[in-house]
Amino acid sequence: MRKPFIAANWKMNKTLAETREFLSEFIAGVKDMPDVDIAVAPPFTSLSAAAENLSDTNIILAAQDVFYEDKGAYTGEISPLMLVDCGCKYVIIGHSERRQYFQETDNIINRKSSAARKAGLGVIMCVGESLEEREAGKTFDILLRELEKGLDGIGPQNLVIAYEPIWAIGTGKTATPEQAQKAHAYIRERLRILYGNRADEFCIIYGGSATPENIDSLMACEDVDGALVGGASLKVESFTRIVKFRKEQ
Numbered sequence: 001m002r003k004p005f006i007a008a009n010w011k012m013n014k015t016l017a018e019t020r021e022f023l024s025e026f027i028a029g030v031k032d033m034p035d036v037d038i039a040v041a042p043p044f045t046s047l048s049a050a051a052e053n054l055s056d057t058n059i060i061l062a063a064q065d066v067f068y069e070d071k072g073a074y075t076g077e078i079s080p081l082m083l084v085d086c087g088c089k090y091v092i093i094g095h096s097e098r099r100q101y102f103q104e105t106d107n108i109i110n111r112k113s114s115a116a117r118k119a120g121l122g123v124i125m126c127v128g129e130s131l132e133e134r135e136a137g138k139t140f141d142i143l144l145r146e147l148e149k150g151l152d153g154i155g156p157q158n159l160v161i162a163y164e165p166i167w168a169i170g171t172g173k174t175a176t177p178e179q180a181q182k183a184h185a186y187i188r189e190r191l192r193i194l195y196g197n198r199a200d201e202f203c204i205i206y207g208g209s210a211t212p213e214n215i216d217s218l219m220a221c222e223d224v225d226g227a228l229v230g231g232a233s234l235k236v237e238s239f240t241r242i243v244k245f246r247k248e249q
């Protein structure tokens, strides 16, 4: 019922030339895939070039972050309108690296989401617990807080939630399908409280060391509707295989 959503988060990787090279090869490999929503989030400097490559393709352009004002004296920041102007359709908000290294709070994440929404951008909102929080049995508490605060006042259109346990990001330590399913089911339950039956329409995607080797078993989980892929999205071959996951029975 839900169309899978698989997104590449390139983080601070790839020059213009590398972006163009990746995309021209990648586009050719995934062009006949109407049953999966595929998104690529390059760094800001590559967005315009990527938009040129991606026009008239089935691949969605996304940004990795956004600021919450439309314009003004905010040195170094990028507004939602600028992202739309570049051809972006979605933006990743609240990635744990932003929360950790740039002190982004739930309130900032909420303001960014609401500004993105106002400009017509889809939002991929990241939530997830640290290892310490998991070991202390606080996983659901963290998810609840991040969802309630981050989504306050945010409408349901083009909303994707990325469950990204921090201990699994870039560590090679993936959540087991059981762990992922449990967290995703909890997230859906909370979304149902916030959005009623529309909760069944949302893609809840998994992020954290997703690879060609583990994607099939993750996608076999009932509430895992896709993936947000960092490291393994940097190579055409591995990201293509992830996009072409096989549904296990």
Ligand code: PGA
Binding pocket: 009, 164, 168, 169, 170, 171, 207, 208, 209, 210, 228, 229, 230, 231, 232
């Ligand atoms: P990873 O990153 O796939 O390299 O673990 C995922 C993410 O941070 O979105």
